C-alpha cells in the first residue's frame with residue numbers, strides 16, 4: 001500500500017479519530033498515543049482517541065492517554081473525516097466504535113496481525129512486524145515525519161510489550177533497531193520496564209500464585225491450563241488485569257507445549273488466553289471467533305469456564321503436539 005496516501009488523507013481531514021481495541025494492551029494504547037503525538041507534531045492537528053474498555057491502571061503513564069475518550073462518552077452520531085484503527089485485527093474489536101468507523105468519510109487500518117482482512121479504505125498491515133507500534137514507526141520514517149520523545153515513548157511501549165520484553169519470535173532486527181532509535185531519542189528503558197512490568201499489587205501476585213498452584217497438567221505435561229473464577233478475583237481483591245503474564249508463566253515450564261488460561265468474565269462467558277511452543281493457537285481461537293498470532297492468541301467463549309475448557313482441550317488434542 002502506497003504510504004504517501006496516508007499523508008494526503010491526514011492533511012485533508014479536519015477531524016480524526018484513532019481507535020484502539022477492546023481489553024487494551026500496551027501495543028494498541030502505545031500505537032494510538034504514538035500516532036496521536038505524530039499527527040500533532042507533523043500536521044499541527046489534534047485528533048481524538050477512542051478506548052472501548054476500562055483503561056488498565058498501569059498504562060496511565062503513557063503520554064496523552066488520559067485524553068482518550070471512552071466509547072460511552074463519545075457522540076456516536078458524529079461523522080469523522082477519518083477513523084484510524086491501530087492494532088485492530090477485526091472490526092468487532094472496536095465494539096460500538098464500528099458505528100463511527102462505518103460513518104467516517106475515510107478509514108485507515110494500521111496493524112500487524114496476519115489474520116487482518118484489510119477491512120478499511122487504506123490498509124497498512126505488516127504481518128511480520130512485532131507490533132502495530134512498529135508499523136506506525138515505520139510509516140513515520142517512510143513519510144519523513146518528525147519523531148519526538150513523546151511519540152517514541154508511546155511506540156516503545158508497544159514494541160516492548162508485544163515482544164514480551166524482546167523475548168518472543170517477533171523480536172526482529174528491525175524491531176530492535178527501532179527500539180534503539182527510540183532510546184537515542186531519549187526513551188528511558190528502565191523507566192518503561194518498571195511502568196509496564198513492576199506493577200503487581202499484593203493481591204494480584206497472590207492470586208497468580210494460587211492459579212499456578214491449581215494448574216492442571218495433561219498428556220505428559222505437554223498441555224497445561226488453569227482457571228480463574230470471579231470468586232478468586234474477589235477473594236484476592238483484584239480485577240481481571242492480574243492474569244497478564246499468567247499464561248506465559250505456564251508456557252515457560254520446560255514440558256509445556258500448549259498453555260491456556262480460562263477466565264470467568266464479569267458478564268458471564270469465558271475468556272481464553274493461549275500460548276504455544278508448537279501448534280498454531282490462533283487457528284484454534286479463530287474457531288471461537290477469536291484470533292491473534294501463531295504462538296499467542298485468545299478468544300471469548302459464551303460457555304461456562306468448565307465447558308470452555310472442555311472445548312478448547314478437544315481442539316488442542318486434534319493436533320500432534
Ligand SMILES: [Mn+2]
Nearest residue numbers: 027087131132
Ligand atoms: Mn499488537
